[in-house]
Amino acid sequence: MLAKGLAMGVDNRQIQTAVLAGPDSDDPVVCPTDADELDEFREEFAGTTFWCGILLGGCGGQLLTRRGNVRVSHFAHFPDPDGLLPECGRRSRGVASADHLYVRAATQTWLRRQGHTPRYRYIDRDDAPVGSLVEIELDGRKLLLHMDPATPPDWDAAQAGDIILGPGVQVDYRTLVRRGYVNRVKFVSEGNQRVMMLGTELPHVGTDWDFELADCTVDEHGRLITPVVTRMEAARAAAERAPVPRPRSEKPEAPVQIGTLTRLINSAVQKKDTTTVRELRDTAQLQVPRCEGQALDHLQRAIDHANGLLDEQDCVRRRLFAGLDEAVRHGHVYKVSTLTQQVRRFIQRDTVTTPQEEGILQAADTLLRHTRRREARNRQAAEERLTAVTREWEERRAAAVEEGERRRAAEAQEPQAQLVTQAQERKARNRARGRVQSLTGRLRREELSAQQQKHLVEELVLAAKEARDHLSEAEQRKVNEWAERIAAPTEEPGTAQKTSPAAQPHPDAITEPAKLPDRLVPTVAAVRGALKKAARERTTTSWNRLENQLGSALPSLTSNERVQVLVQVDRPTASDEPLLSSLLAAGDPHFAYQYYRHVLTALGLDAPDDDEDLRDVVEADVKQVFTDWRFR
Template sequence: MGVDNRQIQTAVLEDPESDDPVVCPTDADELDEFREEFSGTTFWCGVLLGGCGGQLLTRRGNVRVSHFAHFPDPDGLLPECGRRSRDVASADHLYVRTATQAWLRGQGHTPRYRYIDQDDAPVGSLVEIELDGHTLLLHMDPTTPPDGDATEAGDIILGPGVHIDHHTLVRRGYVNRVKFVSSGNQRVMMLGTELPHVGTDWDFELAECTVDEQGRLITPVVTCFEAARAARGQAPVPQPRSKKAEGPVQIGALTRLINNAVQKKETAAVRQLRDTAQLQVPRCEGQALEHLQRAIDHANDWIHQQNRVRRRFFAELDEAVRHGHIFNVSSLTPQVRKLFLRDVAATPQEAGILQAADTLLEEARRHAAQKRRAADERRAAAAREREECHAAAAERREAEAQERHAQLVTQAQGRKARNRARGQVQSITGRLRREELSTEQQKQLVEELVLAAKEAGDHLSAAEQHKVNEWVERIAAPAEEPDTPKSTSPAAQPQPATLTDPAELPAHLVPAAAAVRGALKKAARERTTTSWNRLEHQLGSALPSLSSNERVQVLVEADRSTAGDEPLLSSLLAAGDPHFAYQYYRHVLNALGLDAPDDDEDLRDVVEADTEQVFTDWRSR
């Protein structure tokens, strides 16, 4: 899904062809109220706004302001749309219908609205209102200047930024203008009239204006202008100031003060100066009275206008307070207070409305703070719960790891115990086979053999178990008759002397056997296996080149001093060189009176068990 970087503030309701506009609040909290107010209503990027006609959603702003955004299409692409960061004024041409339709119908007109779309002007630049054969033409876009010739058939109304040529303004005498101001999620129309050399008098409400039989918009300023022109019987062009008669100096200064106060919008000063001027009326006459009265009338018009604005603000504020519209109250309250900076203080009724507004805003702020605190507490509780869950999970994992470690340690200890027991089986069977023992000694060794075999369990090879069983059966056999010739015990049976007696070893093999034993001891302490080639490389001249028979003789001599209950050091050679195990190790075992399994797999098991036992025995030597 693509990221929509557009900040669209205006939309239309219910349909892409709609001319019913709405403004999205920029504040995140105000957006919540907006969503509640328009729940169930769809928003569209209206074609009359210059949009693509796609559906919009409201997007809550965190870094940016809240705004409308396009729904992504099924392919995850943003819709093609020409609206890029357009402000709320982009929909003002649609608010023309919203603002004027009921007003015109109340005067007996049947208005028809047309939003003129020209190639060289954006949509909404021109809004045409047809009124029973007459036309009101509103120029809304400052980039599209009005065409004086094309507007002769109807009245022209200009937006606040639309320029009119000074000569055209002088020829016409005045021009009416329109602007929109935001009020909540709507835009309110305000009317004004611009006079040559004077400027624009703004903020007339529609209720103060009418459309006459010629289809012209008549504001209070236009009414005064037409009345003055009719009274003087003059053309619309105003007279130069140099031709106007001035009153006495005091009266002239007072009139200038009144006009300056009105121009600076100092309403309180205008009221005071107007009251002062009214006190001077009885002592004036002629042109002085005329100038003074004109200034008083000007002041009264300004004061009446400010009173009207003030009443409207307070009426809207009072209604917003009564209906609990927090957004409208928060928007109107600063504007109302701003009036008092240049006007008289609030009346008791106005003060009551302001007090109610302040109370409502304070309650709203307190409620919002409570909601924030509650949300913070929920988030903190959720964080604590997550931390507790994580801690419990970590404890579980630690306990499981400790249990697995204990199991592994137990298994390793069991393997080591069974390996030691297997070594004891091999040692005991060797003693039973080599040594001449009495019957009682044999029984005692067989009992130890049975216990060791039971502890070794499945670590015993089939051949080793068979040997154990043979010795158990021999000990359990009945005693022989006295006259029966005594048979030779297995241990006393002569073994074939296949090797040269160590005493008969050549002199050069004795130091070689000592060197080999030393090298095997070093390997046992380092818990590593070795090979004959490695020994030759390691010992150098201390281990000359030997025949196969000489190698066996050297190893037998090297292990001659190994205790009967300990495995042979030469098992490290058998473990490090499987070929050596099968070729020579059996001869070494037989020469030392130890059992050598015929099966290669069984021999490999014996070598592994002996090697592990050698590492254990020599670890601390």
């Protein structure tokens, strides 16, 4: 059936992520941006549907893959039956917009191997839209992943569990120091998937991402343990086990192994663990009076080695604190900020500080705190001024726009109504023209009784009156011929025939091409299969594209052989269905004018003489092909 339809919508939204199987799915996928990779992607997911997922913040509509020639390849929405695109707020959404859905795929097997039974929940509330928070429940414990920088974490919330931050989520300095560390998560692309990476942020150090998911565990308390956390806890335990220096007046309660003490001092010096070196050095000095000979020499060299490191570190320490003190006194905020971080990193290795050093650090913190407050006040004042100016400008602009729209609406009200009426009339005439083409085809192809012919011709005449000037001269001539034929006197009963007038020779008929050679029978099957695939994917094609797609299955053909092949491709097509060959005609207008008319004529279908009329027919057929083959 040939029918004139509405123009199909074009989806300009650049959507890179979708979910598989249904709108409520949490199984994400990324569309390749490269055109060649998109072909492999389509083969990999053949038979799978893509959706604008609810958990992605989408509209729940079905998506198709769109190959990019100028822009990158991407997902796009299916238009509705009227050719209109659905309302959807997802525009230019990158691959990171689905990261919260990759959490389950990345962690489920990993957690189960550790004996946990994870349950996932994507929190959706007014202050945390879907995708901001992912909650993983582990046998009464919880891991809470903050994926959106716009949703700050609540560190003091009851039963918050272990909180893990996305790479853009901020944590204030005091919270970071109080907790000692904060674990983070990010995703990197590998093909059409996203791979999870974990990291740990330390005060004054930053985030260490140098490990993967397999390097980490979740302990029995529901805490995420990364290699950085493991090293921190080991260092804390070692510091608690370190020997406590004794006053010179005391004697050790038990004998000290001099060789062991010497090795501990040398090892701590090599690691530059200043606190441990200082404690071991003090312990060694208490053992000097009871040593002699070679043991005393070894012990003294270890003490000298320790003193050398401590003197070197004390020199660096004095230089840092002196520079920080000078920067504070001169009010050099940037230098104070830089040196404060260096000093705090340094004293992590040697926590013993003097009252003078404590005073310098407090003065630096006070200066930085006052500076941040002053800058915050200045920023707030500037933002308030900018907001006031912007609001005033927007109010003036809105008032001007409203006044202009009011004036234009008043001026264009009558022409608008005329345009709407004209558009409705055009649509009605196009639909009537489609009925004329359909009825003419049935009258020519089908064997009908005289009564059936008369009924169809009456419908044909009414449709032609409604279509009016939208009919071509050839179409109007055919309508007149059928009307005159039915109005002519009825033949004698003995001579009446029940065959359709289509059985009689027609001056415009094109004879059917010669019988298809046997060597082209496989070619017909290959071309029909390719056109079916294009129809299911809702895409048009061209003969060159078929040659690239089918390779040796589509040999080089003459013009007449191409027509023969396409006639055989569409011969099984039902009389009330459009031809699959219309996908070729839509994808290559030159092909439509050169071959498609011959295919239509050979199959007993009407082929408009005017090129513009033929293009309208092809567009209507393509839309109907997409509809018919959508779920086949």
